[in-house]
Amino acid sequence: MTKPLRLGIAGLGTVGVGVVKIIRRQAEMLEMRTGRPVVITVVSARDASKDRGVALTGYAWETDPVALAKRDDVDVFVELMGGHDGAAKDATEAALASGKDVVTANKALLAIHGQALAEQAEAAGQVIRFEAAVAGGIPVIKSLTEGLAGNQVTRIMGVMNGTCNYILTRMEATGEGYNTLFDECGRLGYLEADPNLDVGGIDAGHKLALLSSIAFGSKPAFDDVVLQGIQRIAIDDIRHAADMGYRIKLLGVAQRTARGLEQRMTPCLVPANSPLGQLEGGTNMVVIEGDAVEQVVLRGPGAGEGPTASAVLGDICDLARGLRIATFGQPATTLQEIPAAQTGLPAPYYLRLALQDKPGALAKVATALGDAGISIDRMRQYSHSEPTAPVLIVTHKCTSAALDIAIEALDQASVVDGAPVALRIEEL
Template sequence: MTKPLRVALAGLGTVGGGVIRLIGANGALIARRAGRPIEIVAISARDRAKDRGVDISRFEWVDDTNALAHHEDADVVVELVGGSDGPALALARATLANGKSLVTANKAMLAHHGLELARAAEAAKVALKFEAAVAGGIPVIKGLREGAAANEIARVYGILNGTCNFILTKMEEEGRDFAEVLAEAQALGFAEADPSFDIDGVDAAHKLSILASLAFGTRPAFADVATDGIRHLLAADIAEAAALGYRIRLLGIAEDNAGGLFQRVHPHLVPTSHPLAHVTGATNAVVAEGNFVGRLLFQGAGAGDGPTASAVVADLIDIARGEFGPAYAMPVDALATPTPADTGERRGRAYVRFTVADKVGVLAEIAAAMRDAGVSIESLMQRGAMADGTVLVAIVTHEGPERSVAQALEKLRGSQSLAGQPMWMHILA
């Protein structure tokens, strides 16, 4: 009988339990596709006594998670601990240093330390796999690294955070404000008790930096991702976008051209004619535009035990087959060092919403700031007074450089007419 691939599993949360269940349910099929069985031989987590809804008694328990890297019966370690540093990074480094392959779903660790880990994997001639780190069960990593490998990618973008998309969909369907919908998402388990990483765009930025590296052959540059979230969105913004023929989505967008590498996570107005406008709930979707393959759309469940475990086990099947290859589609030394793009010169249309005092001269003040900064206004909408006496004013601009909109908002900073922070959203072209 062919020797099985022996796996040490670190982390027994939602995804870890899913991996155990998946291998148990589909073991025979996995063995046929991998060419040999895949077996879990050792496990580790913080609490041995915790009920995880899955039988772990048949596996060797290891108290020290880092010891899995030295486990003599394990060929590969699956890291599902989480966190950019700490135990997860220590385990990853030790695993590769000991000549074992590593599978991880840890986008934060990869965004901060992926280049180091990829170099270590190359030196040890082992695999570093992370399909589960971006978009759950959607095979977008494999799609970019393998399926679209012959193409020059012009742009990669999409909905990378299911929590935000769930909140935006609820706001869209029910007309409720952000804070109320966030509380419901937390009660349903779609959002964490501290949702900052999700709603402020950090989670999506981690994933975007990984996608950009794969798409453009550049070193991961998480620090250069301009990041904003959906925390300041109002139900009125959703309604205004709908009236204009758009839906609001938190998008991560990356492009690489002569001006440098552009990476941004930001809420956008997406035309209803675009496929991403119809991605609802906790679903993720990624679009890649190749010069020969055209537009590719990857869509599906971006989180959860089943989809994410599916991606983890798919990586294990590749390793069982002996399919290693460079982590970022090319050797580390071949990855270019990116130059951040100057977003000020980036051209496009924008939606800007102001909350203002209901008094004479406010519209003139806003229009004058836009005029002086060279911003051409396509349309301006003013809605009736809200309960606190303020008024919403929304502007859609003609196409122009982003620097001009930034300058207009700077001119208005500190104005006594403004009640609260303006909301600036880009319009997807």
């Protein structure tokens, strides 16, 4: 195996540049570890003239990633462009069709088209690897697919969007509101081109769908992920959660129950002193629970040049070493369609309402909850100057179905302005 592994890299943004740097800096180490030279033969990006802070001499240049993907001097197509359609998808399909393996950091592409791409790859005898698509530098895809392959996975949990976690932890640390910190993230370059991918939970939802597929042997089903973003989390929510010993995290949970496959990516209250509660800034954490291993917790940087490039290199080294595995850990044609299920496990919920300031309003809230079978653990109404009063409620354990009924009733009772903020409290 002294034949070099030849890479064609499409996309020279932060991650692409990180990958080029490692391959230039660590050529000797990579060859020692994989048994063969790992070389870049061709790169592609929109603008060939831009200074990216790394030498690109010695590489061919293609403006069209599809053309790059088909070249005879490429063994592995490294897709670092992003986007679930367009060039990324076309080039990935072209690479597989022309006998290349694919390494990608593209969670959207795989969460939406992963099933079709995996089937195409496996029919062609090619491999798709995507460690960098989930949780940045944490080797979570490998741990789940290979290291924990002897486990029937019972639950996956994770905080997998660094931008959301940065906003939420900064809100608590600074007392600034969501909008201020959202703007700060924009200035710092922490937001995707479409910020809703971050703050709407979509990006993290993509990641959860990929982990679910591996864990439960199911077709990636991003459309089944119950999504809720962090846009409506107010500084009052953060403060009230902290008063009660909780922190708010955009938390992913996936588990298979008798009802089906539950996947949700929603802001939740978690104990402030739990490992998930203590997660700061852009750090990610994934918790994997299995019937044999009990619980494994993986923590690391969720984004950034070095960490994401580290994950891409892990996949590249695997291919250089001849380690080849089905995209989602078992043949794509054997992945099942498991019906989506809402969570059936009762939990306490945190509610924030804008209560209209008129006699009997609070009674109507209590009635709506009581009629749905929900009892109140704690309640607090703040004094106020606006025409509506902020009311914070923590319920005793109830099902999400009961909560939906109560919120529907509140809506019809016309005593609450706008939709309540309802957050599940996960005791973990």
